[in-house]
Amino acid sequence: MSGVVRVGVVGVGYLGRFHALIYSRMPGVKLVGVADMDPAAAARVGSEAGCAVFEHADDLVSQVDAVSVVVPTSSHLEVARPFLDHGIHVLMEKPIAATLEAGREIIRLAEQAGVILQIGHLERFNAGVMALAGRISQPRFIEAHRMNRFVARATDVDVISDLMIHDIDIILALVGSEIVAISAVGTPVLTSHVDIANARLEFANGTVANVIASRVSEKTTRRIRVFEVDRYESLDFTAQRVDTAYPRARPGSDWPEVVMESLDVDPVRPLDAELAAFVESVRHGIPPLVDGRVGLKALEVALRVKAEILQRLERFPA
Numbered sequence: 001m002s003g004v005v006r007v008g009v010v011g012v013g014y015l016g017r018f019h020a021l022i023y024s025r026m027p028g029v030k031l032v033g034v035a036d037m038d039p040a041a042a043a044r045v046g047s048e049a050g051c052a053v054f055e056h057a058d059d060l061v062s063q064v065d066a067v068s069v070v071v072p073t074s075s076h077l078e079v080a081r082p083f084l085d086h087g088i089h090v091l092m093e094k095p096i097a098a099t100l101e102a103g104r105e106i107i108r109l110a111e112q113a114g115v116i117l118q119i120g121h122l123e124r125f126n127a128g129v130m131a132l133a134g135r136i137s138q139p140r141f142i143e144a145h146r147m148n149r150f151v152a153r154a155t156d157v158d159v160i161s162d163l164m165i166h167d168i169d170i171i172l173a174l175v176g177s178e179i180v181a182i183s184a185v186g187t188p189v190l191t192s193h194v195d196i197a198n199a200r201l202e203f204a205n206g207t208v209a210n211v212i213a214s215r216v217s218e219k220t221t222r223r224i225r226v227f228e229v230d231r232y233e234s235l236d237f238t239a240q241r242v243d244t245a246y247p248r249a250r251p252g253s254d255w256p257e258v259v260m261e262s263l264d265v266d267p268v269r270p271l272d273a274e275l276a277a278f279v280e281s282v283r284h285g286i287p288p289l290v291d292g293r294v295g296l297k298a299l300e301v302a303l304r305v306k307a308e309i310l311q312r313l314e315r316f317p318a
Contacts (some may be wrong), residue, residue, distance in 0.1 A: 010057040149218070
């Protein structure tokens with residue numbers, strides 16, 4: 001595709017607003033308009049981004065080349081279908097869908113239309129994650145912590161779909177092996193959904209990952225640690241720093257010296273990078289980093305984790 005890429009945004013809540021604002025200042029992109037079930041919200045964002053406002057998402061179909069779908073997960077298939085049916089490229093916020101069946105149908109429609117379908121796992125575009133991925137080869141054990149303060153805007157889903165799925169997706173990419181076993185615990189704390197969860201993922205290649213996600217923490221912590229033979233890497237998402245430790249032979253001693261190094265990563269805004277990558281995929285027909293099938297795999301694991309937790313809660317009720 002040559003020339004200006006025409007884009008739209010459906011859903012301009014907290015995250016959708018940022019999609020619109022980023023597109024509005026992106027070179028080679030025209031933000032045609034936004035649509036939302038809340039007319040007042042759409043009007044505010046439309047004014048802020050300097051674009052048209054549409055009453056219905058379907059009204060965008062004939063006017064755009066690509067669209068960001070940033071609506072509640074349960075509505076992903078319904079909202080995306082008319083765009084996919086008309087050959088419009090879609091960036092779908094994570095997770096791809098609420099169910100595997102809906103996710104598979106979204107993928108089928110995209111593949112049938114031959115369009116780009118990118119899933120919004122924006123942590124893949126985190127500069128620290130990209131640096132970490134380039135520094136490891138055969139992880140043996142991975143530990144991920146994603147702890148947030150309580151935010152009322154995300155209470156329509158559990159912490160697994162809200163937060164843990166980010167680290168599930170990253171770990172699946174780092175390990176590159178099939179999961180053979182999952183065990184998990186968790187509980188609701190402040191909402192009717194699971195608010196804190198811990199999952200153990202065992203892979204066919206022997207790697208084990210321990211993943212913790214909470215949205216009832218006193219402070220925000222986002223860190224992933226990767227242990228390999230003779231090497232340890234730790235990424236602090238907030239500080240954008242990778243810490244490394246490895247042994248080095250010490251002359252005249254049976255015990256090695258432990259070498260510790262730190263790498264400060266040049267920070268980038270992951271959402272800016274994600275949307276720029278989507279536009280480049282649309283413009284040049286490049287397969288996205290996180291396509292529908294990758295997003296579906298992360299959803300499958302997240303749903304298995306949730307099922308393990310709910311089964312445990314049924315066996316041991318409060």
